[in-house]
Amino acid sequence: MKLYLLSVYQPDADPPPPELLNKVMRDVDLWTQELKAAGAWVFGGGLHPPSTATVLRLQDGKMLMTDGPFAEGKEHIGGFTIIKARDLDSALEWGRKFARAVTLPGGPGLPIEVRPFQGEVES
Amino acid sequence: MTGAPAAEIERVFREEYGRAVAILIRLCGDIGLAEEAVQDAFTAAVERWPSTGLPPSPAGWIIATARNRAIDRFRREASREHRHAQAALLSVREPQAEEALVPDDRLLLIFTCCHPALAPGAQVALTLRLLGGLTTAEIARAFLVPEPTMAQRLVRAKGKIRDAGIPYRIPSEADLPERLQPVLAVVYLIFNEGYAASSGDRLVREDLCAEAIRLGRVLAQLIPDEPEVMGLLALMLLLESRRASRTSASGELVPLPDQDRGRWDLALIAEGQGIVRRCLRRNQPGPYQIQAAINAVHSDAPVTSATDWRQILQLYDQLVSLAPSPVVALNRAVAVAEVEGPDAALGLLDGLDLDGYRLFHAIRADLLRRLGRTAEAARAYEAAIARADNATERRFLERRLEGLS
Numbered sequence: 358m359k360l361y362l363l364s365v366y367q368p369d370a371d372p373p374p375p376e377l378l379n380k381v382m383r384d385v386d387l388w389t390q391e392l393k394a395a396g397a398w399v400f401g402g403g404l405h406p407p408s409t410a411t412v413l414r415l416q417d418g419k420m421l422m423t424d425g426p427f428a429e430g431k432e433h434i435g436g437f438t439i440i441k442a443r444d445l446d447s448a449l450e451w452g453r454k455f456a457r458a459v460t461l462p463g464g465p466g467l468p469i470e471v472r473p474f475q476g477e478v479e480s
Numbered sequence: 481m482t483g484a485p486a487a488e489i490e491r492v493f494r495e496e497y498g499r500a501v502a503i504l505i506r507l508c509g510d511i512g513l514a515e516e517a518v519q520d521a522f523t524a525a526v527e528r529w530p531s532t533g534l535p536p537s538p539a540g541w542i543i544a545t546a547r548n549r550a551i552d553r554f555r556r557e558a559s560r561e562h563r564h565a566q567a568a569l570l571s572v573r574e575p576q577a578e579e580a581l582v583p584d585d586r587l588l589l590i591f592t593c594c595h596p597a598l599a600p601g602a603q604v605a606l607t608l609r610l611l612g613g614l615t616t617a618e619i620a621r622a623f624l625v626p627e628p629t630m631a632q633r634l635v636r637a638k639g640k641i642r643d644a645g646i647p648y649r650i651p652s653e654a655d656l657p658e659r660l661q662p663v664l665a666v667v668y669l670i671f672n673e674g675y676a677a678s679s680g681d682r683l684v685r686e687d688l689c690a691e692a693i694r695l696g697r698v699l700a701q702l703i704p705d706e707p708e709v710m711g712l713l714a715l716m717l718l719l720e721s722r723r724a725s726r727t728s729a730s731g732e733l734v735p736l737p738d739q740d741r742g743r744w745d746l747a748l749i750a751e752g753q754g755i756v757r758r759c760l761r762r763n764q765p766g767p768y769q770i771q772a773a774i775n776a777v778h779s780d781a782p783v784t785s786a787t788d789w790r791q792i793l794q795l796y797d798q799l800v801s802l803a804p805s806p807v808v809a810l811n812r813a814v815a816v817a818e819v820e821g822p823d824a825a826l827g828l829l830d831g832l833d834l835d836g837y838r839l840f841h842a843i844r845a846d847l848l849r850r851l852g853r854t855a856e857a858a859r860a861y862e863a864a865i866a867r868a869d870n871a872t873e874r875r876f877l878e879r880r881l882e883g884l885s
Contacts, residue, residue: 359645444647445597473644 360474361448367435384458401438484529497613502585521546594663602637711769717752718775721745733876767803789818822850838867
């Protein structure tokens with residue numbers, strides 16, 4: 358078995374109205390329950406907005422600290438889940454369900470990035 | 481015992497390379513190792529067969545030799561424990577003579593090479609490399625990219641298959657139609673790159689056409705129940721049947737209406753039309769089958785004026801409803817010009833967003849020419865010439881432009 362990181366990318370905009378957000382939260386929760394029931398869930402959760410991030414970097418022996426997310430751009434990781442799957446096809450199937458769960462009704466879909474961890478894990 | 485000539489060995493290589501690599505990948509689970517082992521086996525064959533002659537089962541010999549090479553390599557590099565385990569596994573899974581002839585390994589491999597998680601360019605390169613046995617240099621030449629670029633593309637794709645865990649298996653029945661799409665697209669892209677080379681000096685690159693048809697035949701043999709697989713094969717055979725007449729002795733492009741139909745390959749036409757008829761009886765139409773049917777209608781006409789354009793237009797109508805795209809609409813307009821006249825066809829081109837496409841301007845130019853609107857036709861030919869990267873096609877368009885005055 359392999360581990361995969363499923364990240365969801367969100368635009369740095371105001372959150373959607375609560376009733377829509379609640380539906381997404383509910384759908385993501387259902388998806389998580391399904392993963393857990395299948396024994397595929399390893400770890401995961403939603404993140405605070407990128408404005409809450411702090412970046413550290415060692416430069417010329419000095420530890421530099423800066424405010425804000427590291428990556429430039431208008432989209433950042435909004436949350437992630439680590440899953441256990443036998444191959445990419447299986448991981449992509451969970452990714453499809455994740456993509457459906459995080460998409461607001463009538464809204465544009467959010468990209469889900471599926472990325473493998475190095476090494477193998479026991480099933 | 482008589483020795484095997486180099487041409488025989490070359491034939492075995494073309495026919496058996498993909499199958500041998502596919503079987504070795506299943507046995508040892510590693511694409512790079514499988515490729516090396518099969519290449520080693522063919523190197524041994526080139527040394528041996530000229531004096532010993534072909535063995536009774538050349539494919540079986542190659543696979544057995546490659547398998548032994550893979551085991552040797554595992555043992556030599558068996559510094560790590562899992563290498564031992566793999567060698568043990570390989571020794572257990574002794575392929576039987578019959579097993580070597582199970583064709584499905586190639587099918588597993590083509591679905592892996594054409595996995596939608598790989599970029600289309602990588603899908604094409606992997607398919608030609610692993611199933612076609614083309615060298616990196618040959619693939620780079622065919623797609624006019626520098627060899628290091630192609631080598632890097634292949635390394636990256638193989639790395640992704642290994643590290644991301646792209647599986648080596650045939651998709652489930654439910655996923656098959658969707659997963660088949662990129663496979664068919666890759667084979668047709670290889671054919672098209674050979675048939676109407678998008679750039680370079682020569683119009684046709686026969687080697688790519690031959691490789692695509694070979695892959696199409698393998699698919700047709702392995703998945704005969706998918707009508708689109710048969711449709712794609714028929715389409716390629718019918719296009720291939722006209723290859724000899726598409727260029728003149730001096731290497732100039734000859735458009736379909738002006739071709740010497742006596743030079744069409746009747747055997748390919750008969751085979752292609754036979755498949756189209758079987759597809760029609762099945763009545764599960766798809767884009768490849770309809771395009772094949774359109775070409776079958778062209779093949780039916782002994783002279784250009786006998787072409788049944790009404791039937792072709794009906795088929796384009798069906799294609800537009802099944803797989804609408806600006807290019808399909810453009811090709812439909814060509815049929816409309818024949819049935820209803822160039823004026824009606826010209827009106828259909830207005831809304832099409834194909835400004836970057838050379839054939840859009842070439843077809844528009846031709847319609848304008850037929851309507852006597854010479855100045856506009858000249859501008860359209862110039863637009864087509866500016867967008868044509870293939871030297872033969874550009875010369876053809878330039879001659880048309882000169883012919884206006």
